[in-house]
Amino acid sequence: LAKTTQPISMDSYEGQEVNITCSHNNIATNDYITWYQQFPSQGPRFIIQGYKTKVTNEVASLFIPADRKSSTLSLPRVSLSDTAVYYCLVGPRFSGGYNKLIFGAGTRLAVHP
Amino acid sequence: DARVTQTPRHKVTEMGQEVTMRCQPILGHNTVFWYRQTMMQGLELLAYFRNRAPLDDSGMPKDRFSAEMPDATLATLKIQPSEPRDSAVYFCASGLFNTGQPQHFGDGTRLSIL
Numbered sequence: 001l002a003k004t005t006q007p008i009s010m011d012s013y014e015g016q017e018v019n020i021t022c023s024h025n026n027i028a029t030n031d032y033i034t035w036y037q038q039f040p041s042q043g044p045r046f047i048i049q050g051y052k053t054k055v056t057n058e059v060a061s062l063f064i065p066a067d068r069k070s071s072t073l074s075l076p077r078v079s080l081s082d083t084a085v086y087y088c089l090v091g092p093r094f095s096g097g098y099n100k101l102i103f104g105a106g107t108r109l110a111v112h113p
Numbered sequence: 114d115a116r117v118t119q120t121p122r123h124k125v126t127e128m129g130q131e132v133t134m135r136c137q138p139i140l141g142h143n144t145v146f147w148y149r150q151t152m153m154q155g156l157e158l159l160a161y162f163r164n165r166a167p168l169d170d171s172g173m174p175k176d177r178f179s180a181e182m183p184d185a186t187l188a189t190l191k192i193q194p195s196e197p198r199d200s201a202v203y204f205c206a207s208g209l210f211n212t213g214q215p216q217h218f219g220d221g222t223r224l225s226i227l
Contacts, residue, residue, distance in 0.1 A: 032213070043204045046216070
């Protein structure tokens with residue numbers, strides 16, 4: 001499974017757009033990119049998943065360049081409640097028969113008033 | 114919203130005691146995962162099941178940990194005997210095999226072994 005690298009921490013202010021970039025140089029052809037969010041005392045929560053180009057849902061956007069060696073999670077107009085740890089994961093969507101997830105250290109996002 | 118339910122949410126016990134953590138996966142999900150989260154190691158996969166059969170428990174210390182699914186609505190993770198180094202938050206997640214749909218996590222059991 002591809003190793004990912006993302007910043008350990010980021011700071012932002014309410015109302016700003018936050019972009020968290022993840023590097024995955026060894027991503028395989030059948031790998032998808034998935035982002036999870038984790039609040040204190042809660043389990044990780046799925047945010048978004050994509051394979052290439054751009055994916056958008058009600059929570060975030062995911063930008064994936066053509067070479068797929070990196071991806072950027074974009075959170076529009078963050079609020080204090082977006083303070084959390086964000087994990088980038090890559091792996092086969094159908095993962096050889098199972099959906100095994102390997103979590104890295106994540107990015108700790110702090111949103112300030 | 115359907116949710117993965119874990120009990121207990123918190124457990125404090127003394128070294129050497131048996132600990133049992135329970136997980137109720139989302140109804141209809143056929144894969145169940147157990148993870149452990151610590152400050153030092155982050156989130157680690159311990160074991161997972163598909164259709165109640167264990168598929169991979171290579172992340173689990175075999176001598177003291179055991180994971181089972183007595184039925185489709187209950188997964189258990191047991192530690193016997195427990196040690197202080199087992200102190201962590203244990204998460205259960207469930208999903209649908211081979212659909213590409215994301216795993217859904219419970220809110221964990223925070224375990225403290227004194």
